[in-house]
Structures are given as C-alpha cells and as structure tokens.
Amino acid sequence: MIPGSQPTVPGAGAGLDAARFRRVFGHFATGITVITTADADGPAGFACQAFAPLSLDPPLVLFCPRNGSETWQRIRDTGVFCVNILAADQRETSRLFGTRGANRFAAAGWFPAPSGSPVLSEALTWADCRVEAIHPGGDHAIVTGRVTTLGPCRDTTPLLFHRSRYTTTTPVSPYEPPEVVDTLLSWPRHTDWI
Helix, strand or coil: CCCCCCCCCCCHHHCCCHHHHHHHHCCCCEECEEEEEEECCEEEEEEECCEEEEECCCCEEEECCECCCHHHHHHHHHCEEEEEECECCCHHHHHHHCCCCCCHHHHCCEEECCCCCEEECCCCEEEEEEEEEEEEECCEEEEEEEEEEECCCCCCCEEEEECCEEEECCCCCCCCCCCHHHHHHHCCCHHHCC
16 A cells, blocks of 8 residues: 555445445344334324433433434424333334334333333333433434433343344343443443443
C-alpha cells in the first residue's frame, strides 16, 4: 500500500442500496421488543429491533422508531412508553405488532404499567420509561428514555432475529459461570464495557 493512501474495502464501490444494507446488517442478531404507549385513543405499540440499554446512571434506554410511525407520534405526545422484551415463544406477538392495521391489543393480553403504557402479559421482561430526549437519525428518530420501573424476568430464552429469521439462544446451564460477552451490562465491572 502506498503511504497515505486509503485501503481498498471489498464491496465499497457497489453502492449502499437499501436491500444490501439490510442484508449486511441482517447478520447482526438483535432482540425483539414491542414498544407501547396509551392515550385517549387507547393502547398503541409496534415491534422494534432497534433498541438498546444505554446507561446505568442514570438508567437510560434508547429505541429508534421510523419517523412516519403513527405509534411513534403517539409516544411523542404522551411522553411515556414501555419496552416489552419478547420471549422465544412470542413469535406470533412479534408478527402481530409488526403488521400495519392489525388490531394488536385485541389478540394480545396486557396490563398497564405505572405510566399506563401496556405491558404484554407474556413478555420476557419489561421496562416502563419516560421520553428523555429525541435526536434526528435519518429516516428514524433516536429516542432516549429514562427507566422508571422494571418488571420481573420470566425464566425462559429471548426471541432473536438474525438473517431474516426468528431464532433464540441455546439454554445455558445455571451451573456454568457467565461469559463476559454474555453479560455486558450485568458484568460486575460494567465500566469495562460502557
């Protein structure tokens, strides 16, 4: 390589069309959440892969809704939302909340979190939040929320999405010590990671 020149990246000149972008980042496995709120018109929610815990102190999370999402507009107006982390047995719930026009809450059992946002009855776990900040993110918004209440955790595996398919983790023996890469936020020396 010539000093000062840029390395050649395979595929860099191929263009960044939406299908290729999805195919490449489809290799990054994500959990599935359903982000919910409730207002005078009733409950609202949508399936969301773009979710992550952000900070321990203060306790913050982030999610990225599509700018044109009606549910996102309702969350913005109420200022509160609940993150429902889906369990491996909730594929149909993910499909339901990922479908436009579906009567989502007629088919899904739920109860209100302290904010009034719906908690899905069979969720792996949940977090009730209030909107902290909103930032532009291209065709999506980047929303940070302050966690106000945490729900209990079911003793089961999470629902994941990888390469355009639902999948899950392999059950791990409770007698095996956790690996660093499996714990991230729960790693006792969390400052090593965030």
